[in-house]
Amino acid sequence: MGKMERFPFIVLVAGLLFFLFADFVSWALPIYVLKDIPMKKVSDLSAEAKAKNTSAWADFEWIARNYSEQFKKYYGDVNEESFAKALKVGHRWYVAEGCWNCHSQMVRPVSNETLRFGIQGVSNTVSYPSEFQNELQAPVLWGTKRVGPDLIREAAVHNIDWQVAHLYNPESTSPGSNMPRYPWYFEKDEKGNIVPNERGIGLLTYIMWLGSWEIKPTKEWALK
Amino acid sequence: MATNVATAGGEAQLTNLVNYTLVKLHVAMGLIFFIIVGLMGFLYSLQLDGIYPFPGIEFLSAGRVRMIHTAGAAYGFLVNMFTGLLYWAVPRFTGYKVFNEKYLGGFMFIGLQAAVLITVVAILFLGMADNVEWGETPWWLDPIIVAWLLLHGIQFGAPILKASQKAPLYVTGWYISAMLVWTPLVVFMGNFIPRFWSAGSGAGAVQSTFIHDLVGLYVTPVAWGLMYYFVPVIMKKPMWSHGLSLLGFWGLAFFYPLNGVHHFLWSPIPMFAQYSAVFATVAIEFAVTSVLINFMMTLRGSAEVLKYNVPLRYMYTGAIFYWITCFQCAFHVTLTFQKVIHFTDWVTGHAHLIMFGTFGMWVLGMAEYVWPRLFGKETMYSKGMSEGAYWLLTIGVIAMFVDLTAAGLVQGFDWIGLNPWIDSVNFSKPFWYFRSVAGIMMLTGLFMYAMNFYKTAVAGKGLEAQLRESA
Secondary structure, eight states: OGGGGSHHHIIIIIIIIIHHHHHIIIIIHHHHHTTTSOOBOHHHHHHHHHHHTOHHHHHHHHHHHHTHHHHHHHHOSSSHHHHHHHHHHHHHHHHHTTGGGTOOOOOOSSTTHHHHHSBTTTBOOOOOGGGGOBGGGSSOOOOSBOSSOOOTTGGGTSOHHHHHHHHHOHHHHSTTOOOOOOGGGEEEOTTSOEEEOHHHHHHHHHHHHTTGGGOOSOHHHHHO | OOGGGSSTTHHHHHHHHSOHHHHHHHHHHHHHHHHHHHHHHHHHHHHHHTOOSSTTOGGGOHHHHHHHHHHIIIIIIIIHHHHHHHHHHHHHHHSSOOSOIIIIIHHHHHHHHHHHHHHHHHHHTSOOOOSSTTOOSOGGGHHHHHHHHHHHHHHHHHHHHHHHHHSOOOHHHHHHHHHHHHHHHHHHHHHHIIIIIOOHHHHHHHHHHHHHHIIIIIIHHHHHHHHHHHHHHHHTSOOSOHHHHHHHHHHHHHHGGGOGGGGGTTSSSOHHHHHHHHHHHHHHHHHHHHHHHHHHHHHTTOTTHHHHOHHHHHHHHHHHHHHHHHHHHHHHTSHHHHHHHTBSHHHHHHHHIIIIIIIIHHHHHHHHHHHHHHTTOSSOSOHHHHHHHHHHHHHHHHHHHHHHHHHHHHHHHHHHTTOOHHHHHHHHHHHHHHHHHHHHHHHHHHHHHHHHHHHHHHOOSOOOOOTTTTO
16 A cells, blocks of 8 residues: 555556556547547638539639629639638637637537538538548537527538628527627728628638538529 | 755755746736736727727737737746745655756846747747647648647656655646646647648547647646645645545546647538547536545535635635536536537636636635745735735636626527527626626736736835734
């Protein structure tokens, strides 16, 4: 018994051995099990969006058309590079604003979540490992608390028009909402219209990208 | 073991062992940060109520304030408080000074405050946060925090190692020794592996392990270690059972690190990891119960002390909250309960009961025991403020816990019922209003407590203990 009360024994057995065993079971083994899922970089995501012409790509083009002045100024043309840049900027501010403190990004297979967070026949799948295996989910953005709804299928739920108005003033689209307003994602253009700025375009692109991979065929086609 | 200092004239030796300035500085900063993060939490709760006082101001955006609330509670409040109390307890139970008081101690103090302030500036003003819960510090600051923790390991490891070479360590020593190894590893793991060496579900598994390990392998061992030191010292009698102490420690050391993945049940993490986490979590509640039995049996025959001794009362109140939290956890960790309560305010209530109700109460009790002694006084300035703060904090945290638990059930069942989302917000509003009121109670208690601290520090001579209070 005496040995169990000595510094070296405690440090080696409790401090290192037990800790390493637990880490092996808790995450090293899961990472090993998931190792064959390809890890995507932002540039891969961007190339995929363009190649498959997903709803996120269509929404990006919509932003470029409607806010052409700001888009030209901050992102240039619609191409894979500018889309990747917008995703990165959007992700960075999504994290920085603590959006993930109130919005989860995970649809669980229980509690009717597939019914609530998907559109029947378009996207009603449970969250699966490969959709998170990319640079924008490192660290993962599952979140631990919902005040607002889950966002991992957001592209299938609201359109970009709604997102712009909602980000500027949530109560304009969702009466009774207690989400903060985010006016610093907008600026005034030459005519005095309130339009998204660099960060705003990024954030809108990022939000409309969430779940866009689940929408097949593209949204315009589905809605007609 | 400090048998050499327990003899006559020991008090003078003990005084020289402890660097009072470092204890004072860390405890005072910890208390200041406790109030600040409490205010931040209160501000965030006003956002939920829909009456946020600073709408549309970027650097006071509620989402950013919320990250200061959590990261500040970890690094500003708990690390400061614990470090201060370790400066008091470690030399006294080992009989040796810490590694280096003047240079390393001073550097560590300044380094910690700088790290917290940089975090605040980065999150509020620069928009640089890290989406790891409890690791919201920007990632480029994390190597500095790991380095700080390694220094912290040397500072407190040195006296423990010296004492261990002479005789077996006291319980406190086991917890602190293991914690000194665990903490840098945990912080490194949680902040770097999800960012640079994994993504998605793998990162989620690491992050959940990190969230739990920072609580389980830093906060809990330090807190229990200090409890095993302060409770027998205040009651002037040994712990009831040495065997149960061993059981509690090794139970914690083995099962706690396995618990993490229970934060992401029903997630895309492979199920074997989720099942093992549930199993380990239920198992650890037995270890927790053994520790609680040990403390309650130690109290047996001395329960009257709780009536007069506020620090001890803080500690036992916290211990009971700890057991409630763990008992609750054994149930809500199951996949069945998770269907309803995951993502709801139930979890928030649980987190507040453990962090404020248990660890907050413990450090407040310990600090209240240490503080007058640091200034050569026998009691706190005002017994009334002491009592007032205790009751405000206790009732406040119970109210918040019950309220958020109920809110969680309402939200969970409302979401399952597929009602419009805004319904769950509207149904939660009364609970959120009440939570803010509970927050005001807790903050008032904290202000009262801090005022008492200030008055004790600046009071002239004459704060002498009544015979009864020194029991």
